[in-house]
Amino acid sequence: MSNFNFRNFQKTIDNLQAAVDNHPRVSNSVVAPAKELLPFVRSFIEYHRQTTTRLSTEIDNYKKQISDLNNINELKFQKIIDKLESEPHTIQTTSATTQNNPQKPNFKTVLVKPKNNLLSPTEVKEAICNTVSTLDIKCNQVSINKTNVAFKFPNESSKNEFINRVSNDPNFNQALEAYEPTPKCPTIVLKNLDYSTNESEIVNQLIIQNDLDDLDNHIKLLFTIKKRYYFDAVLCISPHMFNKLQQRTLYLGWTACNAEETFLLGHCSNCLNFQHRTSTCPNKNNKKCKKCGLSFSTIRRDHQQSEFSTHIKNCANHKCCLCLEKNLPTDHAALSDQCPIYQKKVRFIKDRTCYDGQKEVKFFNRPLPNTPSNTHTTSPQQPQQQSRKNSHTDLTPPPKHLLTAPTSHLHRHSPSIPPNLDLSTQPYTRKFQ
Ligand SMILES: [Zn+2]
Ligand SMILES: [Zn+2]
Ligand SMILES: [Zn+2]
Incomplete structure (x- = not known):
């Protein structure tokens, strides 16, 4: 079959047709089978010609698809290579990290601040852009802020080279300084801790009981939330330890x-x-009900429950007070997962939080509750450390063991808030509603 050719076949059939036509007197017993054979063979040839054409068109289509896919893959591959070359330290493997930080370019930011009010941020930018050469520094973006200028670099080497040049330039020394901003650290909550755990010992105990020596100086207690039988602790944590802590059970005193x-x-x-x-x-x-958005008094009279406490036990009417103001659908509780305004706030915070597993942030002072002089950390964006009582204390009188405990014990867990502390930054904890 390797030498089979449709044209030769067609020609043979044409010859047979001519022989039949040109020799009418040949015996009918010879001509009749030939005449019968001819149309069959012709339609057989036609059928196979069409099939061949169709198949070769399909093959061409497949070839084109393969070539397109190759091109797309090459493009994707090139993009990955480019990314790897520009960001050698940002490959994140855990799914938790990917969810937390979707596709965000991981720039290395350097802030340059004028010293002694000698220059304005605009002048700082001009001075640097006109002096520092970009021949061997890759910079993605420069933006002027209120008090400084932000330079964003794609990799460590450009960032370090930039800081070196600015810091070592004698012309700049007196007028400006370059530094890396401290990233905003993730915050975590450890829920339902037993009151036998001393607040001031939370960090130490966490480290010792869970063999987390590398957590030392990388975690800080922000505040606690008192509840009837247990309390919650809110802490901020260095980005490099965030995933490690999230993936395991932690023991703290008598609680896991x-x-x-x-x-x-x-x-x-x-x-x-x-x-x-x-x-x-x-x-x-007064306090607003998260479900219906109405306000009720939190004052207790004659040991009766407050209006607010009575109301929230029975409220079944969903009308989000935040979405009402913005003319959005209100069929959910305020600050719940269903609330678009809550979702937006959370996204905003997430976008500004550093989840870079390579980033180490050190907190200088061990948390000592209620001592504001010890609250300075490398992370000024975090709220100061504080002790906070459950915002619904009218719902939950203190546990009996606290009332009968020695004075020192009572003092340790009772909310004593220094007047100069900012109590405002509240974690959102639906449990209390
Ligand atoms: Zn208010
Ligand atoms: Zn209500
Ligand atoms: Zn809402």
Whole structure:
């Protein structure tokens, strides 16, 4: 069959047809089978010609698809190579990290700040851009802020080279300084801790009981939330330890718990809005119901429950007070997962939080609750460390063992808040509603 050719076949059939036509007197017993054979063979040839044409068209289509796919793959591959070359330290493998930080370019930022008010940020930018050569520094973006200029680099080497040049230039020394901003660290909550755990010992105990020596100086207690039988601790943590803590059970005193990420939204826990913080709330004796958005008094009279406590036990009417103001659908509780305004706030915080597993942030001071002089850390964006009582204490009288405990014990867990501390940044914890 290797020498089979449709044209030769066609020619043979044409010859047979001519022989039949040109020799009419040949015996009918010879001509009749030939005449019968001819149309069959012709339609057989036609059928195979069409099949061959169709198959060769299909083959061409497949070839084109393969070539297109090759091109796409090459492009993708090139993009991956480019990315790897520009960001050698940012490959993140855990699924948790990917979810937390979707496709965000991981720039290395350097801030340059004028010293002694000699220059304005605009002049700082001009001075640097006109002096520092970009021949061997790759910079993605320069932006002028209120008090400084931000330079964004694609990799460590460009960032370090830039800091070196600016810091070692004698012309710049007196007028400006370049530094890396401290990233905003993730915050976690450890829920339902037993009151036998001393607040001031939380960090130490966490490290010792869980063999987390590398956590030392990389975690800091922000505040605690008192509840009837247990309390929650809110801590901020260096980005490089965040995933390690999230993936395991932690033991703290007589409690096992998991580190859950939490977001400090900065809303007023009474009014549920973002215009002011709880510490400066003008409605201290009223609280809004997260479900229906109505306000009720939190004052208790004659050991009766407050109006607010009575209401939230029975409220079944969903009308989000935040979405109502913005003319959005209100069929959900305020600051719940279903609330688009809450979702937006959380996204905003997440976008500004550093989840880079390579980034180490050190907190200089061990947390010592209620001592504001010890609250300075490398992370100024974090709220100061503080002790906070459960915002619904009217719901939950203190546990009996606290009332009968020695004075020192009582003091340790009772909310004593220094007047100069900012109490406003509230974690969002639905449990209390
Ligand atoms: Zn308020
Ligand atoms: Zn209500
Ligand atoms: Zn809402």
